[in-house]
Amino acid sequence: MIKKYTLKELSESYAFVAPLIIFVLVFILFPVIGTFLTSMFRDVAFLTKEFIGLDNYKKLLVDSRFWQSFQFTILFTAVSVPLELGLGLLFALLLNEFLPFRGLLRVCVLIPWAIPAAIAARIWELIYNFHYGLANFVVQSFGFSREPINWLGTSGTAFFSLVVSDAWKTIPFVAIILLAGLSAIPDEIYRQAQVDGSNFWQRFFRITLPLLRPVLVVALLFRTIDALRIFDLIYVLTKGGPGGSTTSLSFYGYKYFLVSDFGYGSAVSVTLFAIAFGLSIAYLRLGKFKEEIL
Amino acid sequence: MRVRLVDVTKKFVSLRGEVFAVNRINLEIKDGEFFVLLGPSGGGKSTLLNLVAGLEKLSAGEIWFDEKLVNSAKGGVFLTPKERNVAFVFQSYALYPHLNVFENIAFPLRIRSGQKITIKQSVEKAANTLKISDLLFAKPKELSGGQRQRVAIARAIVRQPSLFLLDEPLSNLDPQLRLSTRRELKELQRKLGVTTVYVTHDQLEAISIGDRIAIIRDGGLVQVGTPDELYEKPKNPFVATFIGAPGMNLIETSVQEENGIYWIRLGNKRISLPQNRKNDFEKFVSKTCILGIRPEHIKINPFQTEQSFRARIKSIESLGRDELVQVSIDDVDILVLTNEPGLEKDEVVDIEFDLSKLQIFNK
Amino acid sequence: MGERRLKSILIILGSIFMIAFCLMPFLYMLIISISKNPDFLASLGNFQFASDNYHGILTIKSLHFLDYLRNSIVVSAVSAFITVLIAGLAAYAITRLTLLGKVFILLFVLAISMFPQISIVSYLYRFMGRLNWINTYQGLIFPYIAWILPLSLWILVSYFSQIPRDLDRAGLVDGCSKWQILRKIIFPVAAPGLFSTALLAFIFAFNEFMFAVMLTIDYHSRTVPVGIALFQGLHGEIPWGTIMAASTIATVPIVICTILFQRHIIQGITRGAVKG
Numbered sequence: 050m051i052k053k054y055t056l057k058e059l060s061e062s063y064a065f066v067a068p069l070i071i072f073v074l075v076f077i078l079f080p081v082i083g084t085f086l087t088s089m090f091r092d093v094a095f096l097t098k099e100f101i102g103l104d105n106y107k108k109l110l111v112d113s114r115f116w117q118s119f120q121f122t123i124l125f126t127a128v129s130v131p132l133e134l135g136l137g138l139l140f141a142l143l144l145n146e147f148l149p150f151r152g153l154l155r156v157c158v159l160i161p162w163a164i165p166a167a168i169a170a171r172i173w174e175l176i177y178n179f180h181y182g183l184a185n186f187v188v189q190s191f192g193f194s195r196e197p198i199n200w201l202g203t204s205g206t207a208f209f210s211l212v213v214s215d216a217w218k219t220i221p222f223v224a225i226i227l228l229a230g231l232s233a234i235p236d237e238i239y240r241q242a243q244v245d246g247s248n249f250w251q252r253f254f255r256i257t258l259p260l261l262r263p264v265l266v267v268a269l270l271f272r273t274i275d276a277l278r279i280f281d282l283i284y285v286l287t288k289g290g291p292g293g294s295t296t297s298l299s300f301y302g303y304k305y306f307l308v309s310d311f312g313y314g315s316a317v318s319v320t321l322f323a324i325a326f327g328l329s330i331a332y333l334r335l336g337k338f339k340e341e342i343l
Numbered sequence: 344m345r346v347r348l349v350d351v352t353k354k355f356v357s358l359r360g361e362v363f364a365v366n367r368i369n370l371e372i373k374d375g376e377f378f379v380l381l382g383p384s385g386g387g388k389s390t391l392l393n394l395v396a397g398l399e400k401l402s403a404g405e406i407w408f409d410e411k412l413v414n415s416a417k418g419g420v421f422l423t424p425k426e427r428n429v430a431f432v433f434q435s436y437a438l439y440p441h442l443n444v445f446e447n448i449a450f451p452l453r454i455r456s457g458q459k460i461t462i463k464q465s466v467e468k469a470a471n472t473l474k475i476s477d478l479l480f481a482k483p484k485e486l487s488g489g490q491r492q493r494v495a496i497a498r499a500i501v502r503q504p505s506l507f508l509l510d511e512p513l514s515n516l517d518p519q520l521r522l523s524t525r526r527e528l529k530e531l532q533r534k535l536g537v538t539t540v541y542v543t544h545d546q547l548e549a550i551s552i553g554d555r556i557a558i559i560r561d562g563g564l565v566q567v568g569t570p571d572e573l574y575e576k577p578k579n580p581f582v583a584t585f586i587g588a589p590g591m592n593l594i595e596t597s598v599q600e601e602n603g604i605y606w607i608r609l610g611n612k613r614i615s616l617p618q619n620r621k622n623d624f625e626k627f628v629s630k631t632c633i634l635g636i637r638p639e640h641i642k643i644n645p646f647q648t649e650q651s652f653r654a655r656i657k658s659i660e661s662l663g664r665d666e667l668v669q670v671s672i673d674d675v676d677i678l679v680l681t682n683e684p685g686l687e688k689d690e691v692v693d694i695e696f697d698l699s700k701l702q703i704f705n706k
Numbered sequence: 707m708g709e710r711r712l713k714s715i716l717i718i719l720g721s722i723f724m725i726a727f728c729l730m731p732f733l734y735m736l737i738i739s740i741s742k743n744p745d746f747l748a749s750l751g752n753f754q755f756a757s758d759n760y761h762g763i764l765t766i767k768s769l770h771f772l773d774y775l776r777n778s779i780v781v782s783a784v785s786a787f788i789t790v791l792i793a794g795l796a797a798y799a800i801t802r803l804t805l806l807g808k809v810f811i812l813l814f815v816l817a818i819s820m821f822p823q824i825s826i827v828s829y830l831y832r833f834m835g836r837l838n839w840i841n842t843y844q845g846l847i848f849p850y851i852a853w854i855l856p857l858s859l860w861i862l863v864s865y866f867s868q869i870p871r872d873l874d875r876a877g878l879v880d881g882c883s884k885w886q887i888l889r890k891i892i893f894p895v896a897a898p899g900l901f902s903t904a905l906l907a908f909i910f911a912f913n914e915f916m917f918a919v920m921l922t923i924d925y926h927s928r929t930v931p932v933g934i935a936l937f938q939g940l941h942g943e944i945p946w947g948t949i950m951a952a953s954t955i956a957t958v959p960i961v962i963c964t965i966l967f968q969r970h971i972i973q974g975i976t977r978g979a980v981k982g
Contacts, residue, residue: 065799066795066796066800069796069859073852077826080826083829087829143721152968155972156965157725160732162975163961166913167915167934168934171935171937172734178946183734229972280916281935306828306920311832318822322821325822
């Protein structure tokens with residue numbers, strides 16, 4: 050039985066969360082629902098809006114450009130996330146050592162995180178510049194290639210370029226949260242392991258990695274979801290090209306919104322949403338990790 | 344102010360089911376009394392104090408301050424701590440870390456939007472009483488434990504509460520400071536004359552400071568009484584062992600009647616019980632029961648008598664002035680508090696109970 | 707001994723790589739921004755210092771760079787401030803008050819933050835269109851608040867749950883209402899946490915791109931990232947020097963903030979992520 054004063058107290062508490070709930074509902078949840086609904090309509094500028102059920106999705110199935118961007122998005126995620134986690138872990142391990150200027154190093158790693166992705170993309174665009182960019186300068190002066198490389202001009206190098214710039218921008222985040230996980234491992238455990246005669250690699254694989262697992266899974270989850278929805282970098286660096294080879298699902302949907310085909314664009318968005326959602330659930334299942342989130 | 348608790352009950356609903364933190368407690372605290380809630384940790388005494396303060400709401404029952412109903416589960420009445428005008432001293436002191444000592448003490452007055460000048464006067468007066476006038480502009484983190492505790496008390500008394508509640512206020516102090524603060528607290532309470540409820544798990548503290556003590560265990564009330572009553576007439580073996588350090592010796596035995604005289608047997612010897620306490624023992628005849636005798640009510644005799652037991656000394660522990668001696672009568676171990684000189688381990692001695700202090704409990 | 711030596715060599719090499727990798731693009735931006743010609747790498751040693759780029763970006767009105775900057779700062783600051791306020795209220799209720807469905811709210815909000823922006827932006831675009839809020843500050847501020855709230859909430863819940871409950875109870879006994887407890891006790895005590903949350907919220911809003919691209923049209927509300935992304939120059943050839951000067955002006959203050967408050971920021975990131 051709920052007491053009268055408990056009811057009053059409850060309503061008071063909900064007043065405190067009400068603004069949060071309202072903002073999130075109006076500006077995020079309703080739009081998402083709206084997008085879901087729109088995806089079932091033919092909703093193009095200058096045409097009358099018409100309910101067409103799953104026709105937009107049926108069209109997606111046979112749309113080769115959609116499949117191209119689907120493939121790119123998955124491939125990009127599959128390549129960039131492990132790379133970022135690996136390098137992020139390496140950086141975290143380095144930052145966790147007792148180095149001189151440790152604080153300074155940490156700041157260096159933070160810098161890419163603080164720079165807006167669109168601006169970072171602009172810097173990388175210049176780095177990849179065919180005629181006088183830093184990338185070609187490095188490649189040529191170290192003798193990796195005699196000819197300058199058209200980094201953003203061929204689909205293979207464009208993919209590679211995107212992965213590198215994305216890694217630069219996001220590794221700080223991974224490194225920082227893994228560092229927090231590392232510093233939570235008590236020193237005594239390592240000393241005990243050292244006394245027990247383990248070597249560096251044994252300590253890394255038997256102690257560090259298992260104890261870091263929860264944080265690693267969090268980083269994996271966050272990074273995967275972020276990588277799936279990549280937009281800013283592509284908008285600036287490749288505009289989805291060359292030949293649509295680097296069009297992410299976000300960018301593909303955006304292109305339809307640009308030409309006011311809201312129905313089809315929404316269907317693309319919902320697909321991306323479904324992929325992200327499905328992967329998150331899969332991770333949580335695989336990681337058996339419900340309790341670790343809370 | 345008089346505080347009356349009627350069938351006070353607090354249950355917490357968790358995923359594992361309902362837990363009764365406080366179960367049907369009836370109590371009356373008299374005006375101006377220094378009342379102590381004593382019991383083992385997790386027994387519900389802090390929850391009871393929170394209920395009185397208005398920090399928690401009753402699940403059932405009523406709480407009355409004089410003739411005013413302050414919380415009734417059925418009636419849907421609930422007064423906030425502010426409306427009850429209670430003051431609370433927390434175990435952690437709960438000083439506001441962002442305010443200096445002056446502002447900490449002034450806080451309750453400012454919330455009640457008092458006059459600036461009177462606030463200053465009241466704070467200074469409270470600070471004087473607690474001898475912390477020279478600390479007024481320090482931040483809590485710069486203070487020692489004892490000083491923080493004084494600030495907490497000053498903050499509690501500054502607004503002249505009608506009820507003063509303290510939740511283990513001394514347990515974070517080191518032992519010496521605890522003793523002196525205990526005395527000062529008692530004095531302060533006498534001077535102010537405010538009804539006070541004090542929670543502790545330390546029986547020594549309870550006995551030395553309380554006018555009356557309520558023993559709370561597993562959410563229920565075990566016994567209420569003055570320290571002397573609890574010491575001399577514990578209601579059950581729990582109270583008997585909980586009050587006094589070391590606690591009462593408990594010996595399982597039975598009472599026999601022979602020729603109108605009651606006897607108890609211990610090991611292979613039996614002793615007769617005094618005639619004038621016949622009424623106390625009558626109902627235990629021929630039943631297993633538990634005898635209670637305090638270590639300080641046993642003496643070590645230089646010679647054997649009719650009423651003494653033979654016992655072997657198992658260990659001797661010095662307590663300074665006295666010695667705590669563990670002896671065994673056959674298989675029964677008994678603690679004796681004595682200042683008899685020259686005792687040695689494995690020595691066989693004769694011990695005698697002060698039978699006028701003997702307690703007897705149901706098994 | 708061999709292992710230790712190898713380890714320290716590896717650490718030094720790794721650190722050099724780490725520093726180079728993280729700083730190189732940033733330094734490159736700085737250098738190009740003060741160089742007369744962005745192509746000095748092609749004809750080696752041809753570097754010439756010039757402040758023209760800065761002069762241009764700050765004085766040429768038609769570039770609207772200062773407008774973008776002002777828009778970004780206003781929008782991000784207002785969003786950050788309101789977000790922290792709203793998240794603070796909610797975090798207080800979640801950590802302190804009787805509230806059914808606390809875990810549900812936290813998880814719901816977490817799930818919300820994982821939605822791809824693209825699945826929100828088209829609807830927002832038309833919604834804002836109906837309100838006539840396209841190309842206005844409020845048209846950006848409201849979505850930004852909603853977008854940054856989840857992160858802020860998680861950070862603040864983590865901060866608030868570390869404040870001893872006894873402080874609330876002391877406040878209650880001292881006569882505070884719940885609102886007063888929040889304002890006079892929790893907020894002041896959690897000030898460092900509020901500050902780092904606000905800082906993170908500001909940086910998030912400042913970095914946001916997709917909403918800004920869709921919901922702004924011109925210099926009346928366009929933010930710096932969009933401005934710089936769309937910067938094409940007046941006469942064909944991309945004016946890299948100017949772009950890098952603009953980028954420098956836009957990022958250096960944030961980078962300095964990051965350096966000054968690195969402790970706060972790192973705490974904010976880890977609390978938002980590791981607990982979330």
